[in-house]
């Protein structure tokens with residue numbers, strides 16, 4: 001994508017975005033609702049024309065090409081499968097359309113179904129599948145024609161949390177092994193972190209930060225990015241906003257801070273400490289929760305913030 005712009009009437013949905021998906025990598029477009037992720041995906045797919053800028057595939061300008069001429073596969077939230085075709089024929093459809101003989105198309109379909117763990121269900125019809133199985137069939141169908149690029153728009157959003165978690169793990173391996181370049185749209189930070197090699201963080205139609213998933217999460221470019229990525233310990237200071245990531249906090253050392261609130265859940269215990277800078281939020285594993293001390297004055301937690309592991313970020317949330 002080079003300098004891509006797209007407005008709907010007076011609303012700029014995408015402003016001057018330049019991004020590259022490298023061969024074999026998964027790039028996540030991550031951002032809040034309405035930031036332009038889907039619009040950008042539609043422009044890459046050829047379902048929408050940019051007002052300015054170009055889309056290049058393997059270096060070739062495809063900005064004016066129709067979707068079917070681009071050699072891409074798309075999976076949307078409502079991954080409509082063909083209801084009258086079996087799972088195998090759904091997946092064989094793409095290779096057939098690209099001119100593969102029936103037997104070769106079916107062989108390829110069977111191989112991809114095997115990869116997503118659904119070899120046993122090849123003869124079923126879509127209405128005989130669970131949501132998670134149907135989603136995997138949709139992914140298999142998208143991968144079967146060996147697309148130059150796979151475009152995914154919130155592909156796991158219709159699934160429950162447990163299924164999402166198990167599919168995320170499988171997909172990363174699948175994309176690796178198939179060697180497909182993937183452009184993934186999501187507003188879910190965990191999805192981006194779990195699936196993507198690189199993340200492009202979008203805000204108001206622009207890319208505000210792009211980098212390896214680990215880097216973007218470890219070093220957000222500003223207070224807005226940090227807050228969007230789920231950081232809660234942000235304190236206004238002179239010259240910017242101080243981010244205290246949880247990994248900067250050592251338990252069982254330093255002062256004992258009063259615990260203002262403690263809420264247990266499946267992940268452990270969420271506590272809020274009355275820290276000098278302001279409320280400090282931490283999630284303690286069951287083992288870490290052993291550091292909580294009940295005293296006459298109430299519950300306290302000994303914790304020390306390593307200043308070197310904190311970041312002073314530009315305050316750009318206004």
Ligand SMILES: Nc1ncnc2c1ncn2[C@@H]1O[C@H](COP(=O)(O)OP(=O)(O)OP(=O)(O)O)[C@@H](O)[C@H]1O
Nearest residue numbers: 008011012013032033034035036037038039040187
């Ligand atoms: N067909 C359209 N007509 C008018 N405005 C549109 C159209 N499609 C999108 N928009 C606007 O463009 C902006 C970007 O929308 P887009 O769907 O790309 O965002 P998104 O980041 O994908 O959001 P979500 O996560 O909610 O799907 C929004 O302000 C949206 O209201």
